[in-house]
Amino acid sequence: LGLRALRDVQPDAQAYPAFSPALAHAFRTETRLFIRNLIQENRSILDLLRADYSFLDEQLANHYGIEGVIGPGFRRVALPAGSHRGGILTQGSILMLTSHTTKTSPVLRGKWILDNVLNSPPPPPPANVPPLDESPANGRKLTNREQIERHRDNPACASCHSRIDPLGFALENFDVIGRWRSKDGETEIDASGVLPGGETFSGPQGLNRLLLSRSQ
Numbered sequence: 001l002g003l004r005a006l007r008d009v010q011p012d013a014q015a016y017p018a019f020s021p022a023l024a025h026a027f028r029t030e031t032r033l034f035i036r037n038l039i040q041e042n043r044s045i046l047d048l049l050r051a052d053y054s055f056l057d058e059q060l061a062n063h064y065g066i067e068g069v070i071g072p073g074f075r076r077v078a079l080p081a082g083s084h085r086g087g088i089l090t091q092g093s094i095l096m097l098t099s100h101t102t103k104t105s106p107v108l109r110g111k112w113i114l115d116n117v118l119n120s121p122p123p124p125p126p127a128n129v130p131p132l133d134e135s136p137a138n139g140r141k142l143t144n145r146e147q148i149e150r151h152r153d154n155p156a157c158a159s160c161h162s163r164i165d166p167l168g169f170a171l172e173n174f175d176v177i178g179r180w181r182s183k184d185g186e187t188e189i190d191a192s193g194v195l196p197g198g199e200t201f202s203g204p205q206g207l208n209r210l211l212l213s214r215s216q
Helices: 003-008 021-040 058-064 092-097 106-116 144-151 155-169 203-212
Strands: 053-056 075-078 192-194 200-202
Touching: 003 021, 003 092, 021 053, 021 058, 021 092, 053 058, 058 092, 092 106, 106 144, 106 155, 144 155, 155 192, 192 203, 200 203
Parallel strands: none
Antiparallel strands: 053 075, 192 200
């Protein structure tokens, strides 16, 4: 899953003052306990996506906005009804691993899903692909989604990004350190996606349902 690389991820302290080494350790612990439990109980591999439980201590539960978890010990916790979380894609470890230091990256998140869940990695980008243009438009700072959609207007970028970006957009409500948010700056987040084949979905639960609908 690439969790070893979390040691090299350091979110910007000014943008994310709530981040700490203890939180990074909690992220790793949650995912490792989650995977260990799946193996020890011989649960379905599909629980990686559809699980309605996770492993939390009080610090991580508070960070996720989940009530009723008291004390420092990690334990299995049933996620509340209507939770935005469920499965590995909504765990802080994966969300932080697939972000930049100052902002989320739908491209990194979409690529991670193609690589690690769908076993369908995109080709490496061409050498001449320009970096993301973060400049304002009409005097307004663009959201992540708007910047990427502008980048995708380049025909050299469009073919791969049409597969990558929709998957990552579904997770845009999670910030760099895995907290739920409704806005990117001052703009409401659009977490919908359309795949090249026409399949539509929205948000992390919609993404999970789409992935689980693929029997292979």
